[in-house]
Amino acid sequence: MSCHLTFSSFGLLGFGAFGRLIAAHLAPHLPCLIHDPALPDGTALPPGATATSLAEAAGCDLVILAMPVAEMAAACRAVTPHLRPGAVVADVGSVKLAPAAIMQAHLPSHVALVGTHPLFGPQSAKGGIGGRKIAVCPIRGKAHLPIAAFLRARLGLRVILTTPEAHDREAATVQGLTHLIAQALTRMGPLPSRMTTASFDLLMQAAEMVRQDPPGVLAAIESANPFAAPVRTEFLTLVAELDHGFSGPD
Amino acid sequence: MSCHLTFSSFGLLGFGAFGRLIAAHLAPHLPCLIHDPALPDGTALPPGATATSLAEAAGCDLVILAMPVAEMAAACRAVTPHLRPGAVVADVGSVKLAPAAIMQAHLPSHVALVGTHPLFGPQSAKGGIGGRKIAVCPIRGKAHLPIAAFLRARLGLRVILTTPEAHDREAATVQGLTHLIAQALTRMGPLPSRMTTASFDLLMQAAEMVRQDPPGVLAAIESANPFAAPVRTEFLTLVAELDHGFSGPD
Numbered sequence: 001m002s003c004h005l006t007f008s009s010f011g012l013l014g015f016g017a018f019g020r021l022i023a024a025h026l027a028p029h030l031p032c033l034i035h036d037p038a039l040p041d042g043t044a045l046p047p048g049a050t051a052t053s054l055a056e057a058a059g060c061d062l063v064i065l066a067m068p069v070a071e072m073a074a075a076c077r078a079v080t081p082h083l084r085p086g087a088v089v090a091d092v093g094s095v096k097l098a099p100a101a102i103m104q105a106h107l108p109s110h111v112a113l114v115g116t117h118p119l120f121g122p123q124s125a126k127g128g129i130g131g132r133k134i135a136v137c138p139i140r141g142k143a144h145l146p147i148a149a150f151l152r153a154r155l156g157l158r159v160i161l162t163t164p165e166a167h168d169r170e171a172a173t174v175q176g177l178t179h180l181i182a183q184a185l186t187r188m189g190p191l192p193s194r195m196t197t198a199s200f201d202l203l204m205q206a207a208e209m210v211r212q213d214p215p216g217v218l219a220a221i222e223s224a225n226p227f228a229a230p231v232r233t234e235f236l237t238l239v240a241e242l243d244h245g246f247s248g249p250d
Numbered sequence: 251m252s253c254h255l256t257f258s259s260f261g262l263l264g265f266g267a268f269g270r271l272i273a274a275h276l277a278p279h280l281p282c283l284i285h286d287p288a289l290p291d292g293t294a295l296p297p298g299a300t301a302t303s304l305a306e307a308a309g310c311d312l313v314i315l316a317m318p319v320a321e322m323a324a325a326c327r328a329v330t331p332h333l334r335p336g337a338v339v340a341d342v343g344s345v346k347l348a349p350a351a352i353m354q355a356h357l358p359s360h361v362a363l364v365g366t367h368p369l370f371g372p373q374s375a376k377g378g379i380g381g382r383k384i385a386v387c388p389i390r391g392k393a394h395l396p397i398a399a400f401l402r403a404r405l406g407l408r409v410i411l412t413t414p415e416a417h418d419r420e421a422a423t424v425q426g427l428t429h430l431i432a433q434a435l436t437r438m439g440p441l442p443s444r445m446t447t448a449s450f451d452l453l454m455q456a457a458e459m460v461r462q463d464p465p466g467v468l469a470a471i472e473s474a475n476p477f478a479a480p481v482r483t484e485f486l487t488l489v490a491e492l493d494h495g496f497s498g499p500d
Contacts, residue, residue: 124448160445170445178450184488195420198374199459200428206452222496232493238434243482246472
């Protein structure tokens with residue numbers, strides 16, 4: 001298996017916080033054609049990246065969908081006329097069942113499909129992405145194999161090959177709980193910073209890392225993941241039981 | 251102000267997890283006389299520490315109370331007949347209002363009183379205590395001054411001088427929330443360890459650091475702190491509101 005991508009360029013649909021992270025890390029390896037209708041003229045792009053039309057970005061042999069899950073069906077319909085036979089389309093969403101279903105339903109059978117979820121973001125990747133994890137789900141065809149090899153060998157990522165369902169079950173706890181707790185802590189207003197313990201400092205670091213994620217990411221993690229609501233309910237029930245016990249007459 | 255304690259030895263009443271930590275770090279500086287009725291014969295003690303009678307431990311010029319808050323009133327009554335005039339009695343509990351009230355009510359006026367709360371424990375002090383924080387509250391007399399100087403200069407601690415009420419208000423959030431979340435996560439059973447994010451890893455580290463604290467510590471933090479219940483209620487309400495929003499029809 002080659003660890004070099006056989007692609008000649010990649011199209012990046014969407015240039016939000018996560019699109020920027022992808023462009024910064026992939027453009028040094030592969031020419032990057034970016035299309036985002038919301039991209040202001042004169043936006044600074046990393047070396048190797050160019051802003052272009054939808055047709056040109058979607059005509060690359062690797063097309064990465066980097067928009068909120070709620071916009072993915074429309075994006076699939078928009079790119080379809082421009083997709084080359086044999087091209088690979090990959091998404092980078094925080095859930096994997098919904099994007100896999102959307103891509104399978106809306107994208108033509110002559111393209112291969114791969115679901116990916118980089119388990120890091122702009123905050124947690126500040127110190128570099130080497131050693132960080134990425135989930136990769138085969139959806140249609142075998143393009144996940146060279147992609148996984150490239151992610152390992154060239155970006156130094158730890159690749160977790162999994163299925164969309166297994167991914168979403170784990171992410172419901174991993175991301176669902178972390179973001180829920182971070183959002184609640186953020187809403188509590190200024191929290192103590194002086195008289196803190198090591199464990200509270202870690203809790204605050206965890207919250208700080210995710211609390212500025214855009215609303216689309218939070219919606220994907222909490223609302224588009226079918227396993228997230230039961231995890232939240234379990235956590236809420238346990239917290240209520242503990243609170244009741246601590247406040248009890250004893 | 252001297253940074254040397256003028257005490258000739260210290261009595262340590264209670265040799266639980268926290269008593270052990272105190273003995274390990276103080277015995278190199280000051281002979282340590284330990285009394286704990288639950289101490290099994292042949293328990294290994296750090297160099298400089300000796301197991302002894304209640305009378306002898308309570309007869310030192312510095313006496314440290316290291317038992318659960320619920321046992322502190324009985325301990326105060328037990329040590330009283332043996333306390334020397336001019337001695338200093340300090341507690342190390344996770345709350346400060348209740349121990350301050352108990353010590354003021356039960357200990358004779360001829361001893362000085364200091365409340366302390368080392369903001370670390372056996373888990374978070376594994377890498378050493380240098381740079382860790384300790385809250386110090388003057389309660390009766392001025393013994394907090396040489397004690398704070400010693401803690402800074404000889405143990406390398408960051409001393410936060412505060413009042414029992416200000417301490418308990420901050421600790422209600424810092425420790426109350428951390429322990430509540432840690433207990434809830436622990437009750438959720440085996441959590442994912444493979445497909446994790448950096449923020450979830452931090453959350454798990456925070457929980458791991460406190461979830462094995464003895465029940466007496468948890469009771470002090472959640473039940474003996476008068477400001478903890480409102481903080482828990484606020485967190486619970488916010489989590490429920492967020493859950494409702496995420497599960498709603500948008």
